[in-house]
Amino acid sequence: MLEISKVSHSFGGNSVFSDVSLSVAPGSFYFLTGPSGSGKTTFINLCAGSLIPEIGNISVFGEETKNMTNYELSRMRRRLGIVHQECEFLDHLSIEDNIILPVFLAGLDPLKERANVLELMKWVGLYSKSKVKPQELSGGERQRAALARAVIMSPDIILADEPTGNVDWEMSQRLLQLLVELNKMGKTIFISTHDLSLVRLAKSYVKARTLRISDLQLSQAGADL
Amino acid sequence: MHFLFMFSKAVLNNPEHLQVVPNTGFTKWLTTFTAGAMSFLAVVGLAFSLICSDLSNEWGKSLKNSSLRLSAPTDLLEKQTNMALAILEQTSGVESARLVGIGGKKKLLEPWLGVDFPLEAIAMPALIEIRETEAGVDYDGLRLRLSAELPSASLDNHSEWKRPIEVVSKLVSQLGMFTVILIILSSISMVTMASNAALSANVKVLRVLRLVGAFDTFIVTVFVRIFTLRVFLGSLTGTVCASLVLFLIPTFSENLGILDILSLEIKDTIYFACVPFLFAIISIFVTRNAVKSSLKRLV
Numbered sequence: 001m002l003e004i005s006k007v008s009h010s011f012g013g014n015s016v017f018s019d020v021s022l023s024v025a026p027g028s029f030y031f032l033t034g035p036s037g038s039g040k041t042t043f044i045n046l047c048a049g050s051l052i053p054e055i056g057n058i059s060v061f062g063e064e065t066k067n068m069t070n071y072e073l074s075r076m077r078r079r080l081g082i083v084h085q086e087c088e089f090l091d092h093l094s095i096e097d098n099i100i101l102p103v104f105l106a107g108l109d110p111l112k113e114r115a116n117v118l119e120l121m122k123w124v125g126l127y128s129k130s131k132v133k134p135q136e137l138s139g140g141e142r143q144r145a146a147l148a149r150a151v152i153m154s155p156d157i158i159l160a161d162e163p164t165g166n167v168d169w170e171m172s173q174r175l176l177q178l179l180v181e182l183n184k185m186g187k188t189i190f191i192s193t194h195d196l197s198l199v200r201l202a203k204s205y206v207k208a209r210t211l212r213i214s215d216l217q218l219s220q221a222g223a224d225l
Numbered sequence: 226m227h228f229l230f231m232f233s234k235a236v237l238n239n240p241e242h243l244q245v246v247p248n249t250g251f252t253k254w255l256t257t258f259t260a261g262a263m264s265f266l267a268v269v270g271l272a273f274s275l276i277c278s279d280l281s282n283e284w285g286k287s288l289k290n291s292s293l294r295l296s297a298p299t300d301l302l303e304k305q306t307n308m309a310l311a312i313l314e315q316t317s318g319v320e321s322a323r324l325v326g327i328g329g330k331k332k333l334l335e336p337w338l339g340v341d342f343p344l345e346a347i348a349m350p351a352l353i354e355i356r357e358t359e360a361g362v363d364y365d366g367l368r369l370r371l372s373a374e375l376p377s378a379s380l381d382n383h384s385e386w387k388r389p390i391e392v393v394s395k396l397v398s399q400l401g402m403f404t405v406i407l408i409i410l411s412s413i414s415m416v417t418m419a420s421n422a423a424l425s426a427n428v429k430v431l432r433v434l435r436l437v438g439a440f441d442t443f444i445v446t447v448f449v450r451i452f453t454l455r456v457f458l459g460s461l462t463g464t465v466c467a468s469l470v471l472f473l474i475p476t477f478s479e480n481l482g483i484l485d486i487l488s489l490e491i492k493d494t495i496y497f498a499c500v501p502f503l504f505a506i507i508s509i510f511v512t513r514n515a516v517k518s519s520l521k522r523l524v
Contacts, residue, residue, distance in 0.1 A: 077435075105439045
């Protein structure tokens with residue numbers, strides 16, 4: 001589903017990864033940990049096709065991102081659910097319209113899908129805020145809205161970059177519960193986080209693997225994680 | 226053909242697409258105002274060019290005529306006039322020769338003598354208007370013949386000062402065209418800058434659309450549509466305002482003398498009507514390139 005083969009990447013001459021390989025099976029749950037600046041976001045961006053590796057290949061759904069056209073990259077992103085730490089939205093649209101945006105872009109009738117969206121908003125606890133603009137939401141609410149937008153098209157893989165970065169512990173737990181639920185539905189989850197307590201908590205719910213980025217390498221984290 | 230297709234697509238498509246790009250904020254007014262102001266200037270420049278061109282043609286036409294003046298005692302004037310007309314009839318290069326009547330003379334002298342001057346009361350020389358063929362008249366030969374047969378006749382040949390005026394009028398006309406070209410080029414730069422400024426304020430929209438899997442063609446189309454619509458509406462407003470000003474000016478002023486001919490005709494509105502479409506086409510290309518280069522820079 002997601003194959004990372006001997007990838008090396010650098011920014012401005014500074015290496016971020018060197019010869020990194022990974023194979024992600026469908027339905028698996030991964031955590032990616034590491035200190036700030038270690039390259040977690042870069043890794044997520046590489047997997048999402050927003051960055052192309054300098055050396056090596058990344059295959060998503062059997063196609064190498066390096067060889068994809070912009071059209072193919074966009075088509076691939078429609079099968080991915082991406083949640084960034086910043087949780088960017090179109091500020092002039094309501095949260096409901098933001099969540100329905102992927103549906104609209106896929107050419108489906110937003111009016112017909114409205115019921116599903118409201119159901120999803122109930123699931124993430126934002127039903128009462130459907131007409132609110134993104135800038136009026138709290139950090140946790142924005143994270144949940146971003147998650148709802150990421151899963152609206154029922155993607156096969158969910159890539160979440162620090163999804164609990166801006167929220168308190170209680171909200172982190174709720175967001176984690178949502179991701180665990182999605183994993184139980186068969187979705188592949190890939191979360192980058194520096195919050196190790198979240199990783200430990202997740203392991204009490206699902207069989208999650210933890211990877212650590214350090215010294216330009218990707219390694220399996222210790223048994224305590 | 227492709228840009229016409231792009232333009233119709235940009236203006237006429239489903240308005241629901243417009244929601245993706247915010248239709249508010251200072252950048253909306255910046256683009257619209259810039260297009261309006263530049264269109265106003267373009268129409269004024271175009272009018273200047275058209276007027277110069279008309280003026281040049283008018284001068285060219287009027288200078289094709291020469292005139293013959295005959296001064297003689299009143300009892301001989303009619304006889305000498307008939308002789309002059311006969312000579313002109315025989316002269317090659319003369320298309321027609323016409324005796325200017327009292328009404329024509331009054332009109333000619335009106336700027337100096339006024340409307341009510343009793344021109345009939347004074348002895349006036351006879352005036353013959355000569356219209357040349359394309360080949361022209363041999364004025365030296367005609368002058369020699371007149372001096373021998375009609376010494377009281379005096380020939381005014383306009384072609385002596387026609388050439389420098391033609392050169393000046395051509396230069397003025399070219400200056401008008403140059404002004405229009407400059408305005409169009411500066412309009413392109415202004416619309417480009419306004420579009421880029423508006424796009425910079427919308428980089429977040431580009432990022433979000435990319436994130437949720439929007440195709441680049443979709444992103445380019447929605448931005449082209451909304452920016453072109455803004456530019457078109459701004460340009461239309463600027464063009465209408467400039468046209469109204471230009472068409473209303475002659476009605477506010479009368480008796481402008483030579484400036485009376487400096488008025489625009491209805492056919493000129495066809496040229497003016499092209500301005501908003503030209504701006505819209507410029508906007509399509511400018512916005513498309515700007516969005517494409519912004520998408521290339523996105524991570």
